[in-house]
Amino acid sequence: MAGSGSAHLRPRDEVLLRVEDLVVEFPAGRGRTVRAVSGVSFDLARSETLGIVGESGCGKSSAARALVQLPPPRSGSVRLDGLELTALRGEALRRTRRRLQMIFQDPISSLNPRRRVREIVEEGPRVWDLPGDRVDEVLEAVGLDPRAAAVRRPHEFSGGQCQRISIARALVLDPEVVICDEPVSALDVSVQAQILGLLEDLKERYRLTLVFIAHDLAVVKNVSDRIMVMYLGKVCELAPSAELISAPAHPYTRALIASIPGGGPDLPPAGTLISGEPPSPVDPPSGCRFRTRCPRAGARCASEEPQIRQVGEDHWLACHYPTDSR
Amino acid sequence: MRRRPGPDSQATGVLGRTRPGSRSAAGVLGRMGPGFWAAAGWIALVLLAAVLADVLPLARYDETLAGPPRSGPSAAHPFGTDGLGRDVLSRVVHGARVSLGVGVGAVLLGLGIGAPLGILAGYRRRAADTVIMAVNDVAQAFPALVFALAVVAFAGANLRNVLIVLGVLGVPSWVRLVRGATLTYAEREFVLAARVLGARDRRILWREIVPNVAVPAASYAFIGMAVVVVAEGGLAFLGLSVQAPTPTWGGLINEGRTLLETAPHVVLAPSLVMFLTVLSFNLVGDRLRALTDVRESGLEPVREAGAAPLPSAPHEVRAGCLLQAEDLRTHLVTPRGVVRAVDGVSFTLERGRTLAVVGESGSGKSMLIRSILGLLPGSSVRGGHVYLSGDDLTARTPAEMRSVLGPRLGTVFQDPMTALNPVRTIGTQVTEPLRVHLRMGRRQARAEAARLLASVGIPDPERMLRRYPHQLSGGMRQRVTIAMALSCGPDVLFADEPTTALDVTVQDQVLRLLHRLREERDMAMVLVSHDLSLVARWADEVIVMYAGKVVERGPAAEVFARPRMPYTEALLRAAPRLSDPVHHRLSVIPGRPPDLADLPPGCAFQPRCPYAEDRCAREAPPLTGSYACWYPLDEVVVEGADSRGR
Numbered sequence: 001m002a003g004s005g006s007a008h009l010r011p012r013d014e015v016l017l018r019v020e021d022l023v024v025e026f027p028a029g030r031g032r033t034v035r036a037v038s039g040v041s042f043d044l045a046r047s048e049t050l051g052i053v054g055e056s057g058c059g060k061s062s063a064a065r066a067l068v069q070l071p072p073p074r075s076g077s078v079r080l081d082g083l084e085l086t087a088l089r090g091e092a093l094r095r096t097r098r099r100l101q102m103i104f105q106d107p108i109s110s111l112n113p114r115r116r117v118r119e120i121v122e123e124g125p126r127v128w129d130l131p132g133d134r135v136d137e138v139l140e141a142v143g144l145d146p147r148a149a150a151v152r153r154p155h156e157f158s159g160g161q162c163q164r165i166s167i168a169r170a171l172v173l174d175p176e177v178v179i180c181d182e183p184v185s186a187l188d189v190s191v192q193a194q195i196l197g198l199l200e201d202l203k204e205r206y207r208l209t210l211v212f213i214a215h216d217l218a219v220v221k222n223v224s225d226r227i228m229v230m231y232l233g234k235v236c237e238l239a240p241s242a243e244l245i246s247a248p249a250h251p252y253t254r255a256l257i258a259s260i261p262g263g264g265p266d267l268p269p270a271g272t273l274i275s276g277e278p279p280s281p282v283d284p285p286s287g288c289r290f291r292t293r294c295p296r297a298g299a300r301c302a303s304e305e306p307q308i309r310q311v312g313e314d315h316w317l318a319c320h321y322p323t324d325s326r
Numbered sequence: 327m328r329r330r331p332g333p334d335s336q337a338t339g340v341l342g343r344t345r346p347g348s349r350s351a352a353g354v355l356g357r358m359g360p361g362f363w364a365a366a367g368w369i370a371l372v373l374l375a376a377v378l379a380d381v382l383p384l385a386r387y388d389e390t391l392a393g394p395p396r397s398g399p400s401a402a403h404p405f406g407t408d409g410l411g412r413d414v415l416s417r418v419v420h421g422a423r424v425s426l427g428v429g430v431g432a433v434l435l436g437l438g439i440g441a442p443l444g445i446l447a448g449y450r451r452r453a454a455d456t457v458i459m460a461v462n463d464v465a466q467a468f469p470a471l472v473f474a475l476a477v478v479a480f481a482g483a484n485l486r487n488v489l490i491v492l493g494v495l496g497v498p499s500w501v502r503l504v505r506g507a508t509l510t511y512a513e514r515e516f517v518l519a520a521r522v523l524g525a526r527d528r529r530i531l532w533r534e535i536v537p538n539v540a541v542p543a544a545s546y547a548f549i550g551m552a553v554v555v556v557a558e559g560g561l562a563f564l565g566l567s568v569q570a571p572t573p574t575w576g577g578l579i580n581e582g583r584t585l586l587e588t589a590p591h592v593v594l595a596p597s598l599v600m601f602l603t604v605l606s607f608n609l610v611g612d613r614l615r616a617l618t619d620v621r622e623s624g625l626e627p628v629r630e631a632g633a634a635p636l637p638s639a640p641h642e643v644r645a646g647c648l649l650q651a652e653d654l655r656t657h658l659v660t661p662r663g664v665v666r667a668v669d670g671v672s673f674t675l676e677r678g679r680t681l682a683v684v685g686e687s688g689s690g691k692s693m694l695i696r697s698i699l700g701l702l703p704g705s706s707v708r709g710g711h712v713y714l715s716g717d718d719l720t721a722r723t724p725a726e727m728r729s730v731l732g733p734r735l736g737t738v739f740q741d742p743m744t745a746l747n748p749v750r751t752i753g754t755q756v757t758e759p760l761r762v763h764l765r766m767g768r769r770q771a772r773a774e775a776a777r778l779l780a781s782v783g784i785p786d787p788e789r790m791l792r793r794y795p796h797q798l799s800g801g802m803r804q805r806v807t808i809a810m811a812l813s814c815g816p817d818v819l820f821a822d823e824p825t826t827a828l829d830v831t832v833q834d835q836v837l838r839l840l841h842r843l844r845e846e847r848d849m850a851m852v853l854v855s856h857d858l859s860l861v862a863r864w865a866d867e868v869i870v871m872y873a874g875k876v877v878e879r880g881p882a883a884e885v886f887a888r889p890r891m892p893y894t895e896a897l898l899r900a901a902p903r904l905s906d907p908v909h910h911r912l913s914v915i916p917g918r919p920p921d922l923a924d925l926p927p928g929c930a931f932q933p934r935c936p937y938a939e940d941r942c943a944r945e946a947p948p949l950t951g952s953y954a955c956w957y958p959l960d961e962v963v964v965e966g967a968d969s970r971g972r
């Protein structure tokens with residue numbers, strides 16, 4: 001798995017966001033670099049939700065931040081409605097910000113503790129010199145009382161409510177694409193259900209296109225039209241959500257599903273599908289990056305990196321020896 | 327990556343839910359305590375006196391023979407007179423002008439130069455940071471006092487020079503402080519969010535960063551003033567500050583030196599005023615620093631709680647039972663009232679069984695474990711009993727508990743990184759309980775530790791013993807804490823969210839390991855988790871907690887397949903499952919968990935319960951049989967719940 005290629009991208013005029021061969025690098029000390037994202041491509045049609053799932057260190061959050069150019073990727077292309085974002089700098093890049101918004105994992109750290117909730121949500125219109133008449137509307141849309149928001153600060157709200165504030169802040173500028181980076185991971189089950197339901201409502205109401213990043217496959221399946229599985233900075237598998245869960249072809253996807261208690265009743269036990277822990281991204285394995293944990297790995301996996309290829313209708317895979325589960 | 331609220335932050339969750347105005351300016355200042363107010367009052371008094379020195383009804387500071395020389399305190403001269411018969415009070419008040427003037431001025435000068443540099447270094451990072459901090463380090467290595475003496479001696483001892491020298495000397499510390507504070511906030515997600523909104527750098531600095539840096543800076547400003555007042559006093563004492571006849575505190579002390587035997591008040595008065603002022607500056611600065619913790623935990627650090635003042639009902643102690651909790655209660659005494667974190671929990675656990683405690687944050691599940699182990703915050707009171715093989719643990723003193731924790735009760739917590747000491751090797755940490763509890767020798771303990779690490783699936787255990795926690799992956803670290811928990815062969819293993827901080831594929835490995843070890847060693851296990859599917863897979867029995875109480879209990883398969891309490895049902899329906907269709911609407915539990923310090927009357931779940939009737943708001947349902955509910959669900963089969971069972 002863990003392969004490269006862009007065969008799975010759809011024609012440019014059909015998609016709103018097109019990401020091609022994205023590479024994100026960070027310094028890792030002593031002159032070394034970590035390739036957090038290594039040649040990842042994906043696209044989003046208008047009003048679609050793409051789920052990105054993977055374990056820690058798979059590069060999903062780094063990819064999300066590279067989409068909004070914070071920081072810009074090392075190389076690769078991010079096109080929003082035909083506009084190449086990676087070529088823009090300074091003011092020209094800033095002008096695109098309204099169209100692409102983000103929601104973060106930690107509801108506490110993503111809100112400035114010293115500002116009132118209404119000021120936080122109002123920040124967008126202030127930055128853009130817009131009238132603030134949408135502020136009350138979005139506060140109500142996310143289920144917050146605008147009067148309470150006017151006087152209170154974030155710490156007076158619970159985690160779930162803080163996440164609603166973050167969502168309101170992202171929506172007040174009427175963006176086209178919203179990137180949700182683990183938006184419900186820090187929340188309790190009952191609150192998580194509220195926020196997932198809210199995101200679905202808002203998606204419909206404001207015709208949003210969503211990138212939904214999470215480590216929890218069940219959560220991702222709940223909201224996504226298509227799911228992309230990542231491992232150590234590479235794409236493993238991409239398929240419509242129902243198909244990915246019912247007919248996973250990549251050994252890593254299968255292991256991921258089987259690891260969830262009660263997750264894959266038809267799959268063998270997770271212990272036989274995966275072993276060990278992810279290797280360090282500073283020094284990834286050659287060839288297929290999953291091969292060190294894969295029971296199916298052969299000699300070819302070490303020498304040759306698998307390319308993404310089609311295995312079914314809109315079902316894409318990067319693996320030399322996939323399982324044919326159908 | 328993902329992290330669930332741990333015991334401490336969880337308690338904040340309990341206590342911290344919607345506290346209207348609790349941290350408003352007035353609320354915060356009200357909690358500063360009398361010491362703060364006395365100090366602030368003294369500073370205000372000295373400041374006011376200094377400003378109004380000319381209009382106050384005082385003798386002129388340079389008027390000689392205003393009274394008899396060297397006379398002690400009297401009605402006309404409250405601080406007495408000095409060798410030339412000048413009024414000491416007047417001189418101290420005028421001296422305050424110089425001392426405080428230099429104090430405030432030098433701090434503002436240091437702040438004015440240091441803060442922009444610090445913010446620039448912390449916010450811009452990269453080259454700006456490297457250059458500024460390199461220069462700063464060199465500046466900080468300069469012998470400050472020598473520099474001050476040299477400059478003042480060379481350029482002339484006057485107010486302006488003293489102020490500039492002391493101000494400039496403070497710059498490096500300001501740069502360091504402001505840079506550090508900026509760094510912490512510049513990496514917060516709200517700064518990223520402001521960028522995503524399209525805010526320009528200047529707006530981000532003023533709106534997002536400066537307000538957060540302001541509080542630590544204000545705190546440091548007061549401490550800085552104390553330092554400068556002392557430094558100015560030192561210079562003045564050496565005659566290197568403002569020259570006579572203008573009085574300064576240091577100068578007054580110097581002048582009075584010769585009169586120490588005949589008229590000690592001449593030295594004592596300025597000394598005392600200076601001492602009190604410096605003390606006050608430090609105190610105010612210190613208290614302001616406490617404000618920086620925007621979210622203070624509601625709990626004090628863990629202490630071993632001894633007393634059990636809550637009365638308990640008569641009950642039967644079951645002789646054959648390994649672990650028995652009887653009406654266990656833990657109440658935390660907080661400024662907001664009594665928080666009933668654990669409120670009457672009873673259960674029994676046999677060898678070879680796993681009991682799961684499920685609930686959302688704030689349900690009291692972690693506090694229940696701490697109550698059993700006797701590891702409670704000092705502000706808590708505990709009631710009820712815990713019996714380990716019929717032996718009442720609640721009757722033990724903290725010292726006596728120590729012989730039980732480890733040898734008989736083992737613990738594994740959520741975050742293996744905080745459970746391990748980062749500066750000690752794995753070997754030292756794993757052998758420690760063996761040497762303390764089992765009194766093994768060094769070599770024997772080392773061999774046993776290697777055997778333990780091998781038994782939890784760690785490859786090459788001999789080499790692992792020489793490593794440090796940060797060199798291990800999260801899964802390996804958790805295996806090490808499991809090995810430590812098992813080292814003395816406990817009867818019961820408590821695992822509090824043991825896999826929540828781990829990746830999914832590693833979670834499964836660790837749970838499998840725990841399950842295998844439980845069987846091999848014929849232990850009992852108490853598994854605390856928020857994850858229902860995990861509990862359904864690995865537990866034999868389950869208790870569901872809500873607002874500190876058990877609302878449902880029974881065999882895991884039974885409870886999850888046919889929940890009787892509406893809360894259990896709601897929890898099951900709220901959790902997304904892989905078998906659900908895409909875009910499936912999860913049922914939502916309306917509202918939020920209750921405030922444990924202010925529980926609703928009757929059943930605590932009643933305000934959120936779709937089946938609630940009038941009775942639920944009047945009377946709390948007792949736990950009869952397997953559930954605590956007046957209107958239990960009949961044999962409702964939750965769709966898909968069966969497939970979660972083992």
